[in-house]
Amino acid sequence: MHKIDAFCHIMPRPYYDRFMSLDVGLHAQNLRKRVSNIPCLVDMDVRFGQMDEFGDYRQIINIAAPPVEDIGSPAISKEMSRIGNEAMAELVANHPDRFAGFTACVPMDDPEAAVAEYEYATSELGALGAQIYTHVHGHPMDSPDFEPFYAAVAASGGLLQVHPCRSSAWADYPTEERSKFEIWWTFGWEYDLSAFMARIVFAGVLERHPELKLLIHHGGSMVPFFAGRVGPGWDQLGARTPEHQKEDVTGYPLTKRPIDYFRMMYADTALFGSAPSLRCSIDFYGVDHVLFSSDSPYDPEKGPGYIRSTIANLQELDLTDAERAQIFHGNVTRLLGLPEPAGAPR
Template sequence: MKIDAFCHIMPRPYFDRFFELDAPPDVQNLRKRVSNIPALVDMNVRFRQMDEFGDYRQIINIAAPPVEFFGSPKISKELSRIGNESMAELVAAHPERFAGWTACVPMDDPDAAVEELEYAVNELGALGAQIYTHVAGHPMDEPRFDPFYAKVAELGSLLQVHPSRSSAWADYPSEQRSKYEIWWTFGWEYDLSAFMARMVFSGVLERYPDLKMLIHHGGSMVPHFSGRVGPGWDQLGARTPEDQKDDITGYPLTKRPLEYFKMMYADTAMFGAAHALRCSIDFYGVDHVLFSSDSPYDPEKGPGYIRATIKNLQEIGLSEAEQDAIFRGNVTKMLGLELKG
């Protein structure tokens, strides 16, 4: 069995409401994208694609954009509830297809996010939640988000972390927009890495060491720059002028920064880059890596990255036991999954 731990979906009720709402330009652009990927909403298309991979199941979450992109906590709460109840129905109806789902939460209202998480996990059966790397440009280590992290840790839930950036985030201060989709190719990975660093130095992982935080795209830049993250950050402060010392005064940590990064989990959504996948596994360890494809955002609009990721995991020198841990064992153990169907 293979359990794909980070897949995106737009259940029909959510999809319909998503297209009804007045939307800012970023959302309008994403509407064009998702409307051209049938497997996001059409389960017949999705299931036909999944048939290629035998005993294969997905853990699903609501596709981008974040609900906060609409700019209203009221809408965020409404969309979160529609998405969560719709995903719960899909998983209950198709246990042979879906191993579970993670909740959509309105992070522009942290109190409501805690309430929605509790409802989704305790009443609907969610495995956890998906969050993004910022909320309307605000970093995710702001103190207002602490009760949410505390609740995720208390519930023993999975916390998936997805990047979020648009062309409005320019590549250079002198420009107004990012060019050549740099905001996506490199910007999203910087977003994830910056999020991880803020979780470390603000003490979120020190305060909530039981957080099961799954970082999309192989744990992003961290494995590939572990020398900078390790020995480099062991010298924190050596590069900072005296008048900027407040910028490096974080939460009191009891371990090297590198060790907190290794507390997180990585997925395998590397889009067919076998060497990069090997690097991520070497850094995090087999026990902290979960199989994921990021389906259905490949050029085939569904099966391409699934196929490529399976091939990569089978060709990079892992033993059968290590492959089984990544494909299935780690996530079932982590979440106590009891699979049906």
């Protein structure tokens, strides 16, 4: 069965070399150490050798963390976005049998530049959408500054991948200075994703742009498991809030239940080999809103591990062949207008 991996990370050689040459902050230094130990991010021979294991399999690639906003000034963000986008476009053009496409890197610390780079990447380079993070230097993504960007992505029909982002500087408790035991990553990133989704809902982004295609990493994060709190819980929003705090629960006028907006989003299958988590995600979003994704190459094998385990999860779950085909390639093909593979089930 044809498989399109809809959320994979890469650092093309021109981008990697420039990234390694820059004087970056502590968070970017941490992530630079991580990416320097994963050969297939940069070495395509290694990457293609790993991909061969999975037969009829292609990837949609994006630039690996850290966000370009964390690398340097807005000028550096724009420079790195352009380097990354042109390098990814070249990889897709040279290896269509390996890469189904790429999503653009955009400098969100300059919203006007982000719109311009998105339009350049989609219209000139063939990008399928963009990847953004859950905040920009701690600023929320429901800020009115980003409205033109969301409008541009919605109008283009592109896929907007959402990746979490925080560092050990985000402490576990207010009395501490740093997060311990990588809690900032294991649980903090999932809170970031979930908070992003909620702010997008209550700020009315999907009310104004119902055609916006948001792909939430890691199976839609905490939302499927806490659907009772997201549904009946948020149906009571403000009912227990004191009058002097009413502004905390006053958002954009919504015409549907909050949970209905969460279900408008899409989830990937990047759950690191947990079949029960994947079942929960599919049950919440529905088969037609789940896209196969592995989050490669951040597994202990540095490339193929999460691809293999995610495929195994989808094979072991109680799904029909047609449902598996939807998740493996049908949904992303439909969403982005990609050509159907020869002989694919319909």
